[in-house]
Amino acid sequence: MKLSPTQMAWRAAQDIEDGAYVNLGIGFPEMVAKFQPLGREAIFHTENGILGFGKAPDPGLEDWDLINAGKKAVTLKPGTAFFHHADSFAMVRGGHLDVAILGAYEVAETGDLANWSTGPKGVPAVGGAMDLVHGAKRVAVMTDHVTKDGKPKLLQRCSLPLTGVACVTRIYSSLAVIDIVGGRFVLREKLAALSLDALQAMTAATLHLEGTVADLIVPEL
Amino acid sequence: MKLSPTQMAWRAAQDIEDGAYVNLGIGFPEMVAKFQPLGREAIFHTENGILGFGKAPDPGLEDWDLINAGKKAVTLKPGTAFFHHADSFAMVRGGHLDVAILGAYEVAETGDLANWSTGPKGVPAVGGAMDLVHGAKRVAVMTDHVTKDGKPKLLQRCSLPLTGVACVTRIYSSLAVIDIVGGRFVLREKLAALSLDALQAMTAATLHLEGTVADLIVPEL
């Protein structure tokens, strides 16, 4: 019993304010755009130089000059703007984004993130991740709470090569919503059917409590 | 017997190649644009964000959003481009200009230039001069050979605050054309009626000779 990536995306979407400027990482985080609460409209930024793009076009109607950072086709909306890569990362690095939501291999209670390299073997690829973690006012992570073989992904210290130091402020996991405050994991929400002990057992650093822990309630999707 | 500023501008214009990108300093150097030799067309850059602008409009037809760095009205030409100040100085600092022509208070045989401050009194103003002296492939100076009270402006070392170190490559003076090569003044042209000794007497650093010294011949203007 855990949230699907779609459900994690839904939960992450609930925290995005009306009018927020948001960058969604390649892959599952891209789904966040689909779940904007009624009456709120975020403005999405993609590293390759578009602000305020719309949803995917119908198949066959793609224009391959109009893609997002994941190389997927997107569409125009009233108010879309194009710009080059240096201006795009000025938006990122300059702190103009409100929220960035990224995937993760590991997150540490220090806020350190590892999401770009699984080690010295294979082909390393970093893309815009190292820039994004220093750019947005809030850097959130969307991730399964544990690896496919059941090992914790929320750790005291990351073991994989870092993407950034002390950069993550909130984790939307498949089991819980956890803030990172002052180098500690602070549990905000967890699945109601899951005990705190069970959640702690799947987390390799202490889950601190500040006030009540709400139930993590997500619709069937 | 000396060249007028207009005649200096004419002489400087003869060295500008067809298709050269050129920035002309505020004041007398601006006149260089009027004397492009037949069959050659330079492209003029102004710090405030125009490339390829045209001549001054007729009085009464000025548009004050279309001005040069000297705040004088200019006009559009086919192929004009607008850009912001950071892009404008990327052109300058990035070495994309072929020629910059500036005024001078003093020039040293080292290539040092002083043209922005007459000392601690009064209001200092630098504008784009310190950027331009490091930007263009050729940095030339247009200046009277001596001050109004007859003192040399071409010196071993500048006495006034520097605009740039080792930056000037050619001097168009009211008496001569002088290159700066390896920290020495090399005389290329002088007014025919002026003896080398007389010219040297008005110059506070040695004028070196390499090959023939041509006559500096300029039309009545």
Next chain:
Amino acid sequence: MDKTLPDLAAAVAGIPDGATVMIGGFGGSGAPIELIHALIDRFLATGHPRGLTVVNNNAGNGHVGLAALIEAGMMAKLICSFPRSADPVVFTQMYLAGRLELELVPQGTLAERIRAGGAGIPAFYTPTSYGTDLAIGKPVEVFDGRPYVQERWLKADFALIKAHLGDPLGNLTYRMAARNFNPLMCMAAAVTIVQVSRIVAAGEIDPEAVITPGIFVQGVVETPNPAQEEDLNRAGAVYPEVAA
């Protein structure tokens, strides 16, 4: 999202005493005269804001716009490249009287420092000013055998900007060379307030033609037929007008 502001007074209402304010323009072109005058109006009515640090390429001309803001006594410090103009008497008197601090910055360095502020680049190296009085006290480093001066970013609390078209999302276009410092200052200020000649609906500005994307803009106020500083000065204008 609607970043439209109702009027000029509302647009400048939030600027506090002691703020650092970037003001767009190169001389008069691109100078947000109406926003500046609204800020002067507020100061004359309330005594605030004062003690401002202003970033602008110049130091005003005549007795309108930036010069009028100096003349009103609202400015403590000016960061600029060229404090000369056809009629710089306001700045010159204030500066020579020691009532105004001046930080003189080469024009390209000023532009790049502002861009750096907007782009999250805390420092960069430039050949500009090496070996001159304007490099005194700044770190120097040699790259590829050539010396460069380290310069720091420049940020502001507010930017007052003049653009041509704006939409409710804050997307902007400019008019010819009135672009100059304006797009850079939009990036470098925490709160960027823009006067535009016309507010158009989102989508009316071609996405290819947007010069400042809305992410850099917090407020847009429509100001049709904005004054040109040059025209005002040729007419001998003074702000605020002195009663005859």
Next chain:
Amino acid sequence: MDKTLPDLAAAVAGIPDGATVMIGGFGGSGAPIELIHALIDRFLATGHPRGLTVVNNNAGNGHVGLAALIEAGMMAKLICSFPRSADPVVFTQMYLAGRLELELVPQGTLAERIRAGGAGIPAFYTPTSYGTDLAIGKPVEVFDGRPYVQERWLKADFALIKAHLGDPLGNLTYRMAARNFNPLMCMAAAVTIVQVSRIVAAGEIDPEAVITPGIFVQGVVETPNPAQEEDLNRAGAVYPEVAA
């Protein structure tokens, strides 16, 4: 002045062995496929240029464009941010076999290094990569209490660029997100060669709409109806075509 080039072969004729070549594009969008293929044609006919250092955001996809250039064996080193794609097999095999050097650069740092190369900024500081393996060996400095990594400019001997409209002066526009790295690379290369869908007369591009002013461009070649890498890959294209 006329920067127009007669054809693609002429456009790529001057690139020597060992050159550093920036190639525009983000994945397939904005990738100058026809210029790349012309360069491959030259290599196949003459054995030159080889040993190239290429700067691109990615490392090719399938067997066309950048991937085909790698597959032909012309590249010694790749500077990029993201050497993954739908079909990265060409790069991956070459890299894992040790036949290709890789310099991995965070995407925003790559963009800023290229801009710095074009803007005469030899080095700058960025928060990006601080504390990571990609900062190893780079100077770190603290500004306002926060650590930053020093990064160096990136320049090239040549840039191969895809734009939309171009005029004989070299003024360019781009098409939507195909803009990406292209305007930056135009600035950072000693010789910038651009394929455009259409060459128009000087003055036909609105001066406000020029994205790359001609000063950054040395040659323009008209290439109507340019191929999209994505379309080629979906059709299973291989360059050069293998005789059946």
